[in-house]
Amino acid sequence: MPLVVGASWEVTVLDESISSEDFSNPSLSPLQRYGADVRRVRLGRSLMQKHLATGTGYSVSYVSGVESGKLLPSEKFATGCDRVFGTNGLFTGMLHRLEEGDHPTHFVPYVQLEQKASHILNFSTTIIMGMLQTEDYAQAIFRAGHPFESDEMIQGKVAARIRRREVLNQDRPPRLWAVFHEACLRTNVGGPSVMAGQLDFLVKSAARPGIDLQVIPFTAGASAAHSVSFTLLTFKDSPTVLYSDDPRGGRLCRTAATVASVMQNYDRLRAHALPPDESLTFVETVRKEYMP
Numbered sequence: 001m002p003l004v005v006g007a008s009w010e011v012t013v014l015d016e017s018i019s020s021e022d023f024s025n026p027s028l029s030p031l032q033r034y035g036a037d038v039r040r041v042r043l044g045r046s047l048m049q050k051h052l053a054t055g056t057g058y059s060v061s062y063v064s065g066v067e068s069g070k071l072l073p074s075e076k077f078a079t080g081c082d083r084v085f086g087t088n089g090l091f092t093g094m095l096h097r098l099e100e101g102d103h104p105t106h107f108v109p110y111v112q113l114e115q116k117a118s119h120i121l122n123f124s125t126t127i128i129m130g131m132l133q134t135e136d137y138a139q140a141i142f143r144a145g146h147p148f149e150s151d152e153m154i155q156g157k158v159a160a161r162i163r164r165r166e167v168l169n170q171d172r173p174p175r176l177w178a179v180f181h182e183a184c185l186r187t188n189v190g191g192p193s194v195m196a197g198q199l200d201f202l203v204k205s206a207a208r209p210g211i212d213l214q215v216i217p218f219t220a221g222a223s224a225a226h227s228v229s230f231t232l233l234t235f236k237d238s239p240t241v242l243y244s245d246d247p248r249g250g251r252l253c254r255t256a257a258t259v260a261s262v263m264q265n266y267d268r269l270r271a272h273a274l275p276p277d278e279s280l281t282f283v284e285t286v287r288k289e290y291m292p
Contacts, residue, residue: 034073035066036069045084056077056084110231117235121266124179126184126187127141132201137198186286192290195290196287203280203283203284213283216272220273223272227265229244
């Protein structure tokens with residue numbers, strides 16, 4: 001179908017309409033631009049959403065969510081788009097750049113390792129670990145940390161963080177074990193409704209196979225008071241890696257002696273934490289304090 005070039009052309013393909021402004025709007029977030037590009041190529045191939053859904057192995061609602069910029073696509077969806085469109089890795093590469101562009105440079109190597117890990121062992125002191133944050137919680141965290149940045153930049157960072165959950169949807173996802181100090185549950189991020197939603201999400205996440213959550217209560221005393229937040233990534237065929245934050249930024253450590261020492265510390269933290277079932281009951285109790 002020929003396109004009519006003009007200031008505001010309108011294209012109708014297979015009963016779907018899209019205007020040029022949808023593609024060129026400068027206020028679109030990176031995620032929305034990705035979705036607009038998927039839609040642009042799909043329409044250029046004269047395909048309906050149901051055709052792309054079939055070709056990628058997802059539902060029509062999933063395709064719609066990606067195209068509208070409301071849903072961060074998975075790696076599988078991006079490679080499916082390249083297969084259906086014949087774009088030779090274009091959308092997969094765009095997805096990687098979308099993700100990396102919204103992470104600090106020092107954090108990108110960690111994200112790449114996280115996707116390959118067999119176990120993710122996390123200890124958090126005051127803030128819920130990124131992989132288990134809700135969108136509203138992450139939004140509040142990033143806005144507090146970047147008060148003068150644009151909404152587009154904040155949205156991009158939130159989307160990149162939420163996408164990290166996709167690793168848990170793999171055919172063989174990593175085992176996730178998260179230990180939270182009670183301060184994570186008590187630090188009021190974003191207000192009562194945001195915290196209530198965040199704690200609900202923790203309980204829901206813990207119901208999934210392969211995810212264990214534990215809480216170290218204030219009553220445990222000094223057991224975790226000296227610790228900083230950190231994550232240990234274990235792999236089937238390579239040594240364990242430590243990621244931790246300090247005032248200079250996050251750092252990866254592969255030194256065997258350091259990693260072994262932190263692993264021992266993690267075992268002690270788990271020993272001082274409430275058992276998983278009691279931990280979930282504790283989370284549910286704190287949640288009611290935010291929104292009865």
